[in-house]
Amino acid sequence: MKVLITGGYGFIGSHVAERFYKEGNEVFIIDNLSASRKENVDFKHKSYMLSIEDEKCSEIFRFNKFDIVVHAAALTNTPSDFPHKSIKEVQSNISGLVNMLTLSKKHHVKKFIYLSSASVYGNQEHISLHEQLDCSPDTSYGISKLSGEMYCKEWSDIHELSTLTLRLSNVYGPKQSSKRGVIGRYFHQALRNQELVIYGDGEQTRDFIYVEDVAYAVYRASNSNEEGIYNVSTNVATSINELAAMFQRLMPVSSSIQNKPSKEEDINHIVLDNAKFMKDFDWSPLYSLEEGLQRTFVYYTHQLAKEQIAASSSVAPVRSAETKENWRIILKKSMPTLENILAFVLTAWLTITYFNSTYGTIDVKIFYIVIIGLIYGNKQSILAVVLSSGLLIYQKIQDGREYVSLTYDTDFIFQVAIYLFIGLVIGYSVERRNIIIQQHEKTINDLTIKYHFLEDVYHEIREVKEELQERILNSSDSYGKVYGATKELESLEPEQVLTAAVNVIKNILDVPKVAIYTTDKSQAYLRLLTNYGYQPDEIIRSLKVAEYRQLQNMLQTKELFINKKFDPIYPLMASVIENNGQVVAIIMIDGLQFEQLSLYHQNLFKVTTDLISTELNKAFLYNNAMEEKRYWNNTELLKYEYFDSIVNSKKQALEQHDVPYMIVNAKLNGISAEDASYFIVQKLRLTDYMSLFEENVIRILLANTDEKAAFRVIERLVHEEITYSLYKEE
Incomplete structure (x- = not known):
């Protein structure tokens, strides 16, 4: 999971x-x-x-x-x-x-x-x-x-x-952190030879x-x-007093206790x-609490030793690095102001010693405000306005003006207003531009973080996929094996698909016992089609569905059955085989080792049975399309070449899995082949077949049937105009 x-x-x-x-x-x-x-x-x-x-x-x-x-x-x-x-x-x-x-x-x-x-x-x-x-x-x-x-x-x-x-x-x-919980706090105090603090009377x-x-x-x-x-x-x-007593027994050296008023x-x-x-x-x-404290004590002792070793070797470098980092932060924050002041000093020197006398019409302070505003934005441009206004006042005082007279000097007020207007406009514009840039940078940064995150997820999935592929290729359930199973199921005969399914299940899941049962049209009975690994006396050839609750449930829900209770009347796993939404067969496996009852084997079994269902659907679809060519008109009688093909598959099942079959000859005495086939097919299973062998002889193939069972079938097929006999192949 x-x-x-x-x-x-x-x-x-x-x-x-x-x-x-x-x-x-x-x-x-x-x-x-x-x-x-x-x-x-x-x-x-x-x-x-x-x-x-x-x-x-x-x-x-x-x-x-x-x-x-x-x-x-x-x-x-x-x-x-x-x-x-x-x-x-x-x-x-x-x-x-x-x-x-x-x-x-x-x-x-x-x-x-x-x-x-x-x-x-x-x-x-x-x-x-x-x-x-x-x-x-x-x-x-x-x-x-x-x-x-x-x-x-x-x-x-x-x-x-x-x-x-x-x-x-x-x-x-x-x-556990020593800041959380009384036990964590007590270990922290005791291992550092501090008093154990008890709030109130300790009886809480x-x-x-x-x-x-x-x-x-x-x-x-x-x-x-x-x-x-x-x-x-x-x-x-456990009271706090009892807990403190346990600590005294655990660490007697650090056993002093300090009582403090209870917390509200x-x-x-x-x-x-x-x-x-x-x-x-x-x-x-x-x-128990004593056992838990012992185990926790070992952990805290090791942690304290590590902390002491690390502290003794790294305190000085850490403090030095922290000091350097603090100075770097302070310098970075104050750098714009320092540069602003330096620029103002240069502006004041040029204004007083050079431009004031030679180029009286040129106001260097305006250039200073514009440059500072463009570089640093609103905050520093206002500071530049204040410094420039102060420099202007200084110039006026040097020219013999008084402070009071400046308050009603329109030229002075206008000049200061020009400074303020330029500073605000330039500063606001730059500040707005910087905000937009910061927003774009934040968006880019968020997208970059998301990109790297998704890239990490992608590489992680690629690694998992490659690891899974490697495991599949190198495991017993390799691609070649699954591919071989798929090829084995490729047949246009439903009978051959179901017969081959036994080998597929056995080889892919490596199970000792496999059985396939087919359903009748009413789904009242399940009849054994083929099996592997079972002894004749330990497998039932015909199951009445009403007597098995789990079989009823499977036919209704079509879900995978897992015998979690190890009920002896059911197999360990079973899965349905469907055709057009209708259950046509049930595959059962048994004899697995306990360690094989895992989610992996369950999934593998489900995937394999789905594969069989897919191939079976293809075979049924082909048969439906070829129905006119396979059957005699308006009958359930196969043409003999198709009947012979199914017989050959039964021979193969007999050789590989020892699954018996019988052939019965039905001699027609005055009844037509069409009427006889209609009568006989009502009493046969889905996996039984008929063919018109001669003009008045119908040959019936009974799947998974021995001689004794064949005679029971003949008893069901009794008709006054039909004579039955077992056909013995050479």
């Missing part, structure tokens, strides 16, 4: 991804790494570094055709952030979930699993919380999770997407579950048809009732 895990590089998501990978599934991850690390996943998988809200997610779904989606991505804030700083969290969690639900429905995902949280319950009076209780979350995270559950229910009820919501209790284990209880138990629960849920909401927990209450938002007691999940999914938690 193809499994997509959103937030797959996070604490819980990475463990879920690893479980699906170990179970032999293809794992895909969408994660923007906002609160996770790519190092959390070290096995073969395909990843997409983007937000679950991103529109490019649609391309991922379209190209990969996922079977399962596990939605573990979520933003989390601390309770103190509620409600003022939680808008982004709620919006992102809900809009991202809706995007995943929409794409899952659009691209026919079989199962959508939503990882919710015990926080949806809020502060309840009940000690053990079951799924039917009303929820009243008191944190933004809990509200967003409860909203997500409602969306999943809507998609299940209205949009018919199979959704399953798992409310997780307090999850802990390797890869929690339901701690090891992360690998959660991952296995998600995997079990993915293989079921169940929907709705389930608690995933241990159903064991803390929930006193929360334990989730897991009985429903355990019953419906045959699951139970494997790890």
Whole structure:
């Protein structure tokens, strides 16, 4: 199966991804790494570094055709952030979930699993919380999770997407951030010789579950048809004081405890009732809290050692690089202003020392404003106007004017207005041009990113396709073998197609037992046409459909049958053969090894039977077109050359598969061949044939019939004007 895990590089998501990978599934991850690390996943998988809200997610779904989606991505804030700083969290969690639900429905995902949280319950009076209780979350995270559950229910009820919501209790284990969860925080404090902080009296209880138990629960849920909401927990209450005592036993060196006042938002007691999940999914938690803490302790110890080694060797270079980067950013931001000031200094020098005396009619400041506006835009052009106006005031003062007189000097005011007009017009025009350029650059950048993304997807699909082709060419089910099977089925006789089908099924699927049954016109009986690998006493030649419920269901639904309950009266697999929408035969296989009962063999069996149906339809179509040439006028009597061809195919089946057949001569005593054929054909099977051998003798071919069964058929065919006898071939 193809499994997509959103937030797959996070604490819980990475463990879920690893479980699906170990179970032999293809794992895909969408994660923007906002609160996770790519190092959390070290096995073969395909990843997409983007937000679950991103529109490019649609391309991922379209190209990969996922079977399962596990939605573990979520933003989390601390309770103190509620409600003022939680808008982004709620919006992102809900809009991202809706995007995943929409794409899952659009691209026919079989199962959508939503990882919710015990926080949806809020502060309840009940000690053990079951799924039917009303929820009243008191944190933004809990509200967003409860909203997500409602969306999943809507998609299940209205949009018919199979959704399953798992409310997780307090999850802990390797890869957990020390900022999340009391256990992660305690490990962080204890390993650094810090005091373990207990808020309040420490008697508040929690339901701690090891992360690998959660991952296995998600995997079990993915293989079921169940929907709705389930608690995933241990159903064991552990107080914070008991937890601290376990840490004291685990790490006695770091065992000091500090008590602090209780937090107002803390929930006193929360334990989730897991009985429903355990019953419906045959699951139970494997790890006790002590065992889980031991395993987590090993992980945190290794991580701390790695951090200390990395810190000792890289602190100085990192700080140096950060300092250089900060200075580079400051310099880049201040560079336009510095260049503006330098240009103004040059303008002031030219104005005061040169153009003011020699070229009095030339105002250099206007050129300065225009150039700065063209280069830097509106912000720097206004600064240039201010500096130029200041320089003009300085010139007027040097000429003996007073500050007060400038306020009613129309020439001065007009000149300043000219500066301002030029600065605003040039600056606005350039600013507008820059905005348009930036918009175009953003569009180009977005298209470039999308192009590279689609290019990566294309190359990924090419790699998968080439790998699949290589596996097909190098496997026992190679192209040459399938091609050979197709050639073997090429016949214009339905009888020969069905006979050859035994070899095709046997060779492609490598099965020890194959049987083909044909239906009568009423589909009340199935009669054995041919078989391979069965002993005479272990196969039934005629099956009454009404006595076999699964056969009735197959004839109605025309779906592949898998004997998942290993019922001894049914084969391991069976598939129908159709002609123009009508079931004409059923192929059954048996004797497979347990490891061969895989989705791969099921698909291969279905593809092979579809191939047989296609070839059989071609044969029937040809026969219908050639009916006038094959049969005597207005009768069911084959012309002898066609009858002889079918006899030869029966001889081949007898040699290869030991499938018997009998030929009966029917001597006509006063009855016409037309009337006799009409009487006889009503009592024959679809795979039995007749031909007019002589003017008053009809030869009947009985498929898959021994001598004893032939006499029973003759008893059904009794007619006062017809005499029957067995024909013995030389």
